[in-house]
Amino acid sequence: MGRTLYAVANWKMNLRADQSAELAGQLADFSKSLNKAQVWIAPAAVNIPAVTYATESSGIKIGSQNVHWDKNGAYTGEISVEMLRHLNCSFAIVGHSERRRLFLESNELTAKRAVGALQQTFKVIFCVGENLSQRKSGETLAVLQAQLDPLLEASREFDTSGLLIAYEPVWAIGTGKVASIGEIEEAHAAIIDYWQNKANALPPPVLYGGSVKPDNVADILSVAEVSGTLVGGASLNFDSFKDIILAHEKLSC
Numbered sequence: 001m002g003r004t005l006y007a008v009a010n011w012k013m014n015l016r017a018d019q020s021a022e023l024a025g026q027l028a029d030f031s032k033s034l035n036k037a038q039v040w041i042a043p044a045a046v047n048i049p050a051v052t053y054a055t056e057s058s059g060i061k062i063g064s065q066n067v068h069w070d071k072n073g074a075y076t077g078e079i080s081v082e083m084l085r086h087l088n089c090s091f092a093i094v095g096h097s098e099r100r101r102l103f104l105e106s107n108e109l110t111a112k113r114a115v116g117a118l119q120q121t122f123k124v125i126f127c128v129g130e131n132l133s134q135r136k137s138g139e140t141l142a143v144l145q146a147q148l149d150p151l152l153e154a155s156r157e158f159d160t161s162g163l164l165i166a167y168e169p170v171w172a173i174g175t176g177k178v179a180s181i182g183e184i185e186e187a188h189a190a191i192i193d194y195w196q197n198k199a200n201a202l203p204p205p206v207l208y209g210g211s212v213k214p215d216n217v218a219d220i221l222s223v224a225e226v227s228g229t230l231v232g233g234a235s236l237n238f239d240s241f242k243d244i245i246l247a248h249e250k251l252s253c
């Protein structure tokens with residue numbers, strides 16, 4: 001069976017529209033030479049039109065960094081699937097640890113966002129991960145399970161083929177500290193086992209995120225349970241994200 005690897009850029013609240021379009025244009029030109037790796041970009045919401053325009057016909061998928069579950073309504077500051085689709089977006093990141101930690105989004109709210117989007121046949125990258133004190137006290141697997149539980153419960157009712165999970169240890173995000181290969185293997189295997197046993201369904205692809213860089217990406221992708229990476233800081237520079245994408249291309253088959 002082939003292995004499709006996803007290189008996903010999360011640009012967070014960085015780059016103006018002109019800067020986003022310039023970087024996206026460089027990535028679009030480069031991506032035309034790819035055969036196997038999937039390149040996805042999540043720019044700041046306000047820059048989505050500039051980025052979709054710059055990446056037209058390149059095969060790169062564009063998405064948002066969050067999404068609301070409802071189709072429309074009185075939800076100040078939120079974005080719907082329909083609005084995103086109209087701008088040629090096809091996925092949303094949901095439950096990023098910055099949303100959970102800084103904006104107090106709970107496991108239940110996060111699952112609600114993901115369920116709403118998946119039910120509208122939108123792709124979702126659902127982020128999970130433990131913080132440092134949870135890791136130190138041996139709670140990692142319980143935390144991952146608690147984050148996944150409300151999504152899994154709800155997902156029995158609909159098709160989850162648009163779902164990807166991103167394992168992002170909070171202590172590795174933006175810190176330069178990468179989880180060890182053993183820690184990645186253990187967490188990814190636990191997520192996959194959990195899904196297979198509890199949902200009784202094929203597990204979604206599981207990406208790794210947390211200080212992914214050109215010099216560590218090949219090791220991370222060497223773990224069989226890793227289906228790609230979610231990249232913050234290193235995706236903001238063309239050369240470093242290009243090298244990360246190339247590693248995905250080489251190891252896809």
Ligand code: PEP
Pocket residue numbers: 010168172173174175176209210211212230231232233234
């Ligand atoms: C992220 O924000 O999802 C992330 C993994 O960031 P960084 O690559 O900068 O650690």
